[in-house]
Amino acid sequence: MKLTELHIKDYNQFEDFKLDLTYPKGHPKAGQALDKVCFIGQSGTGKTSLIELLRKTMFTISSERVLNALLDKKNNECTVLGNEQLNDIEFSRNGISIKLDQEINFTFDRYDDKNDFSNNGESFVLKAIGLNKDIVNLLSNKSKIFYYPYDISYSSNIQLVNNDFIPLLLDTTLYDFSKLSLQNSWSFINEKIIKDRELEIKKSLEISKALQNPKLTNEDILKAREEFFNWRKNSPNPIVDLAEKFLDRILNRFNLKVKTELDFERKEDIETIKIQTRQGEDIPFDALSTGTKQVILTALPLYGLKPEKAIILFDEPERSLYPDIQKEIVDFYTSMAKDSQFFFATHSPLIASSFEPWEIVELKFNEKGKVYQEKYYEGENHVDNYTINPQYLTWTGILQKVFDLEQESNPLRDRQLIELATLESKLKHNSLSLEKKKETFEKYQKLATLLNWELK
Amino acid sequence: MKKIDKSVILSTAYKEWEENLEAHQHPHPAYNSSKGMFYHDIIMNLYHCQNGLCAYTEKSLILTGLENHCWNQEGRYSADLPSHFGELEHFDESLKSNKGWLWDNLFMVDGKINRKKSSKGIDNILKPDLPEYDPFLLLSYDGKKHIFFANTQNTDLTEEDIKSINDMIDILGINYVKDWRRKEITSRIKALEFGLEPVPLTEYPTAFEMTKRNLGLV
Numbered sequence: 001m002k003l004t005e006l007h008i009k010d011y012n013q014f015e016d017f018k019l020d021l022t023y024p025k026g027h028p029k030a031g032q033a034l035d036k037v038c039f040i041g042q043s044g045t046g047k048t049s050l051i052e053l054l055r056k057t058m059f060t061i062s063s064e065r066v067l068n069a070l071l072d073k074k075n076n077e078c079t080v081l082g083n084e085q086l087n088d089i090e091f092s093r094n095g096i097s098i099k100l101d102q103e104i105n106f107t108f109d110r111y112d113d114k115n116d117f118s119n120n121g122e123s124f125v126l127k128a129i130g131l132n133k134d135i136v137n138l139l140s141n142k143s144k145i146f147y148y149p150y151d152i153s154y155s156s157n158i159q160l161v162n163n164d165f166i167p168l169l170l171d172t173t174l175y176d177f178s179k180l181s182l183q184n185s186w187s188f189i190n191e192k193i194i195k196d197r198e199l200e201i202k203k204s205l206e207i208s209k210a211l212q213n214p215k216l217t218n219e220d221i222l223k224a225r226e227e228f229f230n231w232r233k234n235s236p237n238p239i240v241d242l243a244e245k246f247l248d249r250i251l252n253r254f255n256l257k258v259k260t261e262l263d264f265e266r267k268e269d270i271e272t273i274k275i276q277t278r279q280g281e282d283i284p285f286d287a288l289s290t291g292t293k294q295v296i297l298t299a300l301p302l303y304g305l306k307p308e309k310a311i312i313l314f315d316e317p318e319r320s321l322y323p324d325i326q327k328e329i330v331d332f333y334t335s336m337a338k339d340s341q342f343f344f345a346t347h348s349p350l351i352a353s354s355f356e357p358w359e360i361v362e363l364k365f366n367e368k369g370k371v372y373q374e375k376y377y378e379g380e381n382h383v384d385n386y387t388i389n390p391q392y393l394t395w396t397g398i399l400q401k402v403f404d405l406e407q408e409s410n411p412l413r414d415r416q417l418i419e420l421a422t423l424e425s426k427l428k429h430n431s432l433s434l435e436k437k438k439e440t441f442e443k444y445q446k447l448a449t450l451l452n453w454e455l456k
Numbered sequence: 457m458k459k460i461d462k463s464v465i466l467s468t469a470y471k472e473w474e475e476n477l478e479a480h481q482h483p484h485p486a487y488n489s490s491k492g493m494f495y496h497d498i499i500m501n502l503y504h505c506q507n508g509l510c511a512y513t514e515k516s517l518i519l520t521g522l523e524n525h526c527w528n529q530e531g532r533y534s535a536d537l538p539s540h541f542g543e544l545e546h547f548d549e550s551l552k553s554n555k556g557w558l559w560d561n562l563f564m565v566d567g568k569i570n571r572k573k574s575s576k577g578i579d580n581i582l583k584p585d586l587p588e589y590d591p592f593l594l595l596s597y598d599g600k601k602h603i604f605f606a607n608t609q610n611t612d613l614t615e616e617d618i619k620s621i622n623d624m625i626d627i628l629g630i631n632y633v634k635d636w637r638r639k640e641i642t643s644r645i646k647a648l649e650f651g652l653e654p655v656p657l658t659e660y661p662t663a664f665e666m667t668k669r670n671l672g673l674v
Contacts, residue, residue: 400635406568406632406635407632407635408635411626411632414603414626414631414632414634415622415626417598417601417603417631418603418604418605418606418622418625418626418631419605419622420601421596421598421601421603421605422605422606422608422618422622424598425596425598425605425608425609426608429608429609430608430609453601
């Protein structure tokens with residue numbers, strides 16, 4: 001289930017704010033929901049608010065109880081008491097409608113019964129258009145929400161078991177990573193590793209037993225071995241798969257890798273992920289950098305749960321990551337949940353460079369202080385009418401054209417460029433003595449190096 | 457940075473007032489920008505003299521409202537101030553306190569440049585309305601870096617002059633717009649190189665002219 005449209009009538013700095021979340025005309029996926037969306041904009045324009053809002057709305061309509069209540073009511077409309085079960089949702093001032101990719105609309109409107117003292121002001125009227133039993137089943141069974149806020153806490157306390165973690169509400173699957181611990185993240189993989197190990201032992205025993213059969217021919221033995229290897233090939237060890245396909249791509253940059261040779265001698269051997277240097281030296285989790293922990297802890301649940309048709313929300317995925325990782329992190333996450341819809345909020349031009357222009361939602365303030373979306377196309381929303389493509393721009397280009405940075409550098413560079421041009425002009429046009437010319441050229445070369453100015 | 461002719465006075469009421477203050481050596485009323493009596497008159501007269509361009513960067517600051525009919529018989533600007541991106545600038549900041557409304561010291565500039573300049577010292581060598589100011593004698597344009605720099609080929613300029621000019625280029629923020637300037641000029645130079653008539657360029661006339669001369673296209 002993916003969002004195709006979001007309309008906010010009145011919510012904080014948003015007023016009659018509408019987002020078309022489909023691919024434009026002329027695109028191979030024209031009209032379909034965007035696979036990924038990137039919110040950018042100056043601080044205060046509401047990037048985090050949008051991520052939060054999506055979490056809340058999707059969280060609500062993934063609740064089987066809410067959906068069944070809607071289905072039973074006349075016109076599929078009901079009042080939801082915020083303080084009853086959705087206690088972290090504040091829709092009282094909202095007027096929000098969302099459209100999903102199966103022609104279903106949900107609207108959230110304020111509940112304004114002044115005579116009703118049974119609610120604490122957090123309740124709202126929810127209405128669905130196009131809802132039926134199949135959709136209810138689809139939404140409540142398939143729709144998962146992954147929420148990675150900007151202030152993820154990377155707890156390394158592997159003893160801590162957060163029982164609230166999955167799921168937060170009995171009938172809704174919201175994976176809220178506000179309090180992410182290694183134990184939580186690893187638990188999604190651990191189970192798979194144990195099952196894999198059990199299966200491997202079972203298969204080994206089967207071969208061993210077969211070998212003890214005196215009637216077995218060499219051909220039978222080879223066949224049994226081949227079957228075992230085929231099974232291993234088609235069902236790779238999860239930790240090897242995780243390392244080779246995903247984590248090591250990033251960890252190798254930090255001179256690290258996932259330890260894939262697990263001993264299974266003690267309980268602790270598989271209690272948590274093991275990280276080692278590329279040279280094979282084990283590194284305790286606490287000794288890892290914040291960026292490394294972030295990559296590992298955010299990736300483990302995605303790999304372990306392999307979400308399908310989920311809504312995955314990332315606020316500031318660039319935190320603590322060096323530029324070379326930032327430019328790859330979006331592909332890294334999206335490759336782990338291919339049929340899901342991702343929403344990112346970022347300040348990073350490197351993150352933005354991973355998106356097609358129609359996947360970028362740039363938020364700006366208008367003269368009245370309300371937020372609008374800056375359009376990257378002129379006329380009809382068609383791929384041919386786009387004038388900005390972050391994937392085609394240099395980093396400076398993205399900073400200037402997408403992030404509206406007016407200057408390409410510190411103003412001190414401009415002053416030194418004047419100096420460089422002056423030296424160049426003197427060398428080219430002025431009649432300098434050989435000694436003076438050599439001295440000027442040396443100065444010119446030195447300055448060109450400092451300015452990273454390519455001599456042509 | 458074009459030479460600016462400020463002898464065309466449309467704001468005659470303001471000019472009479474200013475000349476009267478100067479003649480009697482009276483201190484000017486405190487400069488308080490938009491609260492000044494002739495604020496709009498000065499702005500629109502300056503835009504008229506500067507063809508709507510920033511005095512330093514030649515970036516376009518105003519598109520409409522430069523028509524003469526907006527001035528009444530009393531020599532006042534009688535229409536609403538049109539939408540524009542400029543700020544009234546005191547070339548020599550030190551005159552702002554006592555001679556804040558001095559016509560000779562005022563220019564319209566891009567607001568962002570104005571704020572950058574305010575705290576720095578000033579040299580009249582690049583004052584664009586002085587009779588002796590000639591951009592083609594004092595400045596050169598580097599068509600690769602898209603920046604202005606001192607004209608080292610002018611043998612009348614001393615090393616000290618060259619340094620002063622380069623410093624003033626930086627202080628006035630003349631190269632602040634180099635990225636916009638590069639875009640506008642490059643596409644037109646390409647058209648000329650391909651034998652096409654370029655789209656008329658309303659901004660950056662000095663840089664465009666110098667680029668054409670450097671490339672032998674005029």
